[in-house]
Amino acid sequence: MHAAEKEFVIRKAATSGQVTISTAVFGRGTDFFCKDDRVQQAGGVHVIQTFFSTEISEEIQIRGRTARQGKKGSYQMILLESDLSKQFGIREGTVEAVAKEDLYNFLNVARQKRRDEDSLAVENNFCEATQTDTLTHKYFDALLDGDADISTQHFRDLYKSFKIKQMPSEMDIDICFAVDQTGSMASFTKSASDTLKAIVEGETSVAKKLQAQFPDIAFTVRFALMGYRDLDDKGDQFKVNIWSKSAHFTQDPRKVISAIDKTLSNPSGGADIAEDHLGAIQHCCTWNLPSDWTSEIKFLMLLTDAPAHGMVPAAFKGTPNADDYGVLHPNSLTCNGVAKILIDRDIDLFFCSFNPQATATTESELSKHLFSHPENTARREVVGIPLVDATKHFAGNSLTGSYGKHMVFVLDESGSMAGDWSGVVKAYNEYLNKRKQNQCGSDLVSVVQFDSTARTTVRLEELSRVRTDLEYAGGGTFFNPAAKSAMDIVNATPLTHVPAVIFMSDGAAGDAAEAAISFSSINRSVQSRFADNLELHVIAFGDGANISQLQQIANASTRGKTYTSGSTAELYNIFVSIAGGRDVTQVLQAEVTKRISDSVADRLSIEYLALS
Numbered sequence: 001m002h003a004a005e006k007e008f009v010i011r012k013a014a015t016s017g018q019v020t021i022s023t024a025v026f027g028r029g030t031d032f033f034c035k036d037d038r039v040q041q042a043g044g045v046h047v048i049q050t051f052f053s054t055e056i057s058e059e060i061q062i063r064g065r066t067a068r069q070g071k072k073g074s075y076q077m078i079l080l081e082s083d084l085s086k087q088f089g090i091r092e093g094t095v096e097a098v099a100k101e102d103l104y105n106f107l108n109v110a111r112q113k114r115r116d117e118d119s120l121a122v123e124n125n126f127c128e129a130t131q132t133d134t135l136t137h138k139y140f141d142a143l144l145d146g147d148a149d150i151s152t153q154h155f156r157d158l159y160k161s162f163k164i165k166q167m168p169s170e171m172d173i174d175i176c177f178a179v180d181q182t183g184s185m186a187s188f189t190k191s192a193s194d195t196l197k198a199i200v201e202g203e204t205s206v207a208k209k210l211q212a213q214f215p216d217i218a219f220t221v222r223f224a225l226m227g228y229r230d231l232d233d234k235g236d237q238f239k240v241n242i243w244s245k246s247a248h249f250t251q252d253p254r255k256v257i258s259a260i261d262k263t264l265s266n267p268s269g270g271a272d273i274a275e276d277h278l279g280a281i282q283h284c285c286t287w288n289l290p291s292d293w294t295s296e297i298k299f300l301m302l303l304t305d306a307p308a309h310g311m312v313p314a315a316f317k318g319t320p321n322a323d324d325y326g327v328l329h330p331n332s333l334t335c336n337g338v339a340k341i342l343i344d345r346d347i348d349l350f351f352c353s354f355n356p357q358a359t360a361t362t363e364s365e366l367s368k369h370l371f372s373h374p375e376n377t378a379r380r381e382v383v384g385i386p387l388v389d390a391t392k393h394f395a396g397n398s399l400t401g402s403y404g405k406h407m408v409f410v411l412d413e414s415g416s417m418a419g420d421w422s423g424v425v426k427a428y429n430e431y432l433n434k435r436k437q438n439q440c441g442s443d444l445v446s447v448v449q450f451d452s453t454a455r456t457t458v459r460l461e462e463l464s465r466v467r468t469d470l471e472y473a474g475g476g477t478f479f480n481p482a483a484k485s486a487m488d489i490v491n492a493t494p495l496t497h498v499p500a501v502i503f504m505s506d507g508a509a510g511d512a513a514e515a516a517i518s519f520s521s522i523n524r525s526v527q528s529r530f531a532d533n534l535e536l537h538v539i540a541f542g543d544g545a546n547i548s549q550l551q552q553i554a555n556a557s558t559r560g561k562t563y564t565s566g567s568t569a570e571l572y573n574i575f576v577s578i579a580g581g582r583d584v585t586q587v588l589q590a591e592v593t594k595r596i597s598d599s600v601a602d603r604l605s606i607e608y609l610a611l612s
Contacts, residue, residue, distance in 0.1 A: 014045050024051070027062035034071050044072030052079055052087070052107055054114060088114050132161050170218045172295035173600070174249055175199075175206065178280045179264060180304035181227040181239065186267040186434070188354045188387075192303050193264045196225075199592060200260075201253035209593050210600060222249040222295060223256045224287075227263040228280040231309075231330055232271045238283050239263050247291035274323040277308040277362060278333040281349070285341045297603055298347040299596060303387070305354035311362040335369040343375050348599055349382050352592065356386040383599065385591050406444040406460070406497040407431075410486050411470070412505035414451040414477040416544060421472040423568025424504070427575040429468050434579035436463060444497050446489045450482035451475030460492060477507045479515035479553070487522045490534075499526060500535035502578060503553060504571070508546035512553065519556035526557075536560040537578050541571060 013020035014034040027049075034045050045066040053059040066073030084090040088110040098106045135158045142151035177196055179185075185192070198204040200223055210219045226248075227239040241259045243250035250256060284300055287293065307313065309325040316322060342349055351366065353359040367382040411424060428447075435443050445466045447458035452475045458467055486501055493499040501522070509515070519536065526534040538554040540547045540562065547564065554560035565571040 015039065016042075024053075024058070024062070027058065027065060029061075030065060031068060032065050033068045034073075040072055043074060046074045046076075049075070049077045050079065051083060052077065052111065054087070054111060054118075056108075056111070084110070128161070132158070135161060167604070168217060168296075170220070171297065172220045172222065173206075173210075174222050174224070174293055174295040174298045175596070176224040176226070176248075176284050176298075176300045177260075178226050178228060178284050178300060178302045180229075180275055180277075180280075180302075180306065181264065181267045182229050182233075182269050182275055182306070183267055184273070184305055185303075185354070188303075188305060189264050189267050191387075193260055195592065196260050196264075197257050199596075200256045204593060205253075206593055206596050209597050213597055213601065214604070220251055220295075222247075222251045223253075224248040224250075224284070224292075225256060225259050225263055226280070226284055228276070228283070229269040230271065230274075231276050231279065231325060233269040236269065237276070237279070240283075242289070244291075245289075247289050248287050249291060249293075272321050272324040273306055273319070273358075274309045274312055274325070275304060275306045276329075277302060277304060278329060278335070278338050279331065281338050282333060282341060285338075285345050285347055293345055293347065297600060298345065299350060299599070300342075300347050301350040301352055301592070303352045303354070304359065307358050308362040308365075311365055313358065313361045316358070335365045336373065338366070339370040339373045340375065342370060343373060343380070348380060350385055350592070350595060351382050352385040352387055354387050383595055385595055387591070404442055404444075404497040405435075406446065406490075406493045406499045407435075408486055408489050408499060408501045409445070409447045409458075410482050410501060410503040411447065411449050412451070412477065412507065412541070413449045413473050413475075414505075414507060415474045416477075416506055416542075418472065418474060420506070420542070420568050421470075423571065425468075425470050427568060427572040428470065430572055431575040431579045432463060432466060432468065434576050444493070448482050448485045448489065449473065450478070450485075452478045452481075454481040454485040456485055456489065459489060477505065477509050478511050479505070479509040479549075480511040480518055483515040483518035483522075483553075487518055487525070490522050491525055493529075495529070498530055498532070498535070500537070502537045502539065502575075503550075504539040504541055505550065506540075506542040506545050508544075508549055512546070512549035516552045516556055519553050523557040533557045533559045537563065537574075539563045539565055539571065539574060541565045 009020070010030060010032060012018055014032045015036045016038040032045055034040060039045060045068075047062065047066045049059070049062050053062070063075045066075055081090075081092050081095055084095065084107070085092050088107075090110055095103070095106075135154060139151055139154035139158055142154055179192055179196075181189075199206050202208070205221075207219055207221045210217075210221075225241050229237050231237065240248065241263065242248055243252070243255055280302065281300065285293075307323075309323055309329055310327070312319075312323045312326065317326075349366070349370070351359070351363045353363065363382060363384045367384070370376060371379065371381050409428060411428070413421065417424065432445070443463040444460050445458055445463055446456065446460055447470060448454055448456050449470065451473060455473075457470060461467070482503075486503075490499045490501065501519075503519075519534075523534040523536070526532065534557040536554060536557040536559060538550045538560060540550045543566070545564075547562070551562050554562045563574050565574055
């Protein structure tokens with residue numbers, strides 16, 4: 001507003017029929033001089049103040065805008081109670097109880113209290129500024145003196161002096177586990193189960209790790225668990241645990257561990273390879289029971305081995321049965337929509353993958369949409385946790401979610417096995433079925449049958465086409481011919497697969513030491529070709545097995561493991577257990593607990609500006 005225009009408005013304000021609304025700045029030094037006789041005859045200029053001044057001097061100045069130079073005038077206040085509550089801490093409803101003649105004094109007392117508080121705050125700020133100035137001088141003096149230790153300590157003291165909030169003495173954390181329970185996850189279910197239990201309870205638990213890292217904060221960690229399958233599994237898609245009428249979360253470790261055993265007991269389903277991860281994230285994040293997602297820090301940990309629908313890596317899009325919903329999610333879910341849900345609920349996403357090659361695009365798309373979302377002002381990111389070594393060789397089609405395995409069975413068919421051979425064949429077939437259920441159709445299988453000699457009855461056959469009948473021969477028992485046949489087959493393993501051996505016998509042999517040497521040679525060959533030790537399972541079957549001889553064979557590899565089986569039923573269970581795949585529990589535990597601790601540390605650093 002130009003000066004001339006401003007002068008015109010001020011002069012006009014004191015004329016008849018005018019209502020002028022102005023900000024507080026016009027209440028000081030503005031001359032609303034009235035020259036209008038009609039206004040004077042009616043009582044003069046009337047000033048209404050619609051806020052209660054924090055400074056009485058300002059109030060006096062506003063009063064002085066009327067009755068200028070001996071003219072008539074009047075003044076009053078019209079105040080909004082909610083403004084008094086916000087500005088002076090006067091509880092709403094209190095003013096009504098004050099007598100009209102005492103109201104101004106009541107407000108004046110509240111104003112003086114506010115002024116005293118402001119004065120104290122200024123004094124405290126001055127003291128803090130003085131302290132900061134002193135610390136700054138000490139820091140730079142130490143730097144100039146070249147004293148690294150002292151300057152480092154002064155820098156820490158200086159940094160801590162900038163805290164904008166007091167570090168909390170207590171903090172609640174919500175962690176939800178969303179675990180893919182389709183068939184391909186069978187290879188990793190035991191590892192996932194053991195890891196989740198370790199996160200929940202015991203010396204490796206998140207609570208213990210956080211307490212060690214932040215000893216001054218008492219953490220309460222609440223857990224939720226959901227197993228999920230794919231879209232075509234319909235009513236079985238989400239397996240949710242509700243601990244009470246008010247929450248999907250509980251801080252009782254025993255309940256969570258029991259639910260882990262139950263929820264993760266039967267991985268199955270998932271007609272195609274891609275899975276409904278977007279649906280799983282949406283389902284968990286939109287829980288709305290009264291005690292759901294109420295903690296200060298919230299994590300959703302999604303564990304899977306497969307890509308999301310519409311996000312199969314380009315190199316594998318021609319794979320049969322890869323993605324039945326590659327164009328459009330049936331429920332119209334998108335990465336951007338899921339990102340908004342995470343932001344709205346203030347939830348950090350951990351994407352934990354048992355097959356980083358298959359899930360790379362999924363993780364990348366989720367990360368991109370979350371980070372670039374316009375409402376993500378905190379610049380949250382998806383935390384990717386590879387649960388296996390991404391540099392390891394997978395089978396030719398790495399979408400299947402487990403290592404491409406070449407399993408070499410070395411089975412004792414000596415005379416003493418005659419009565420149990422049908423049970424051995426049944427256990428062998430159950431292993432094949434279990435691997436098929438696990439979507440490991442690209443596995444290779446070989447079988448060496450031995451008595452006093454050895455014969456190869458199955459050689460490098462694909463799991464989907466391998467023979468299921470193994471004819472019995474009978475005879476004496478020697479181990480080394482079988483070991484040498486196994487060596488020949490293991491060395492023929494293509495680089496797209498990783499060899500493993502199951503050696504089973506019910507007896508003893510005079511060449512056990514030679515067989516152990518042969519298996520040591522096999523292990524060295526595997527180390528050279530695959531940069532890992534041989535996965536070696538040695539089974540002592542029945543009462544006649546020489547366990548010490550078989551342990552000697554198992555010791556040929558650091559990954560050698562010995563089992564004892566008193567019956568074909570027990571042998572059946574051992575084969576099924578072996579079909580589950582390699583245990584990566586320690587990798588999971590260390591990585592997951594570290595990432596959670598790091599995320600909590602980041603949150604505390606950002607919010608409280610405190611050094612860990």
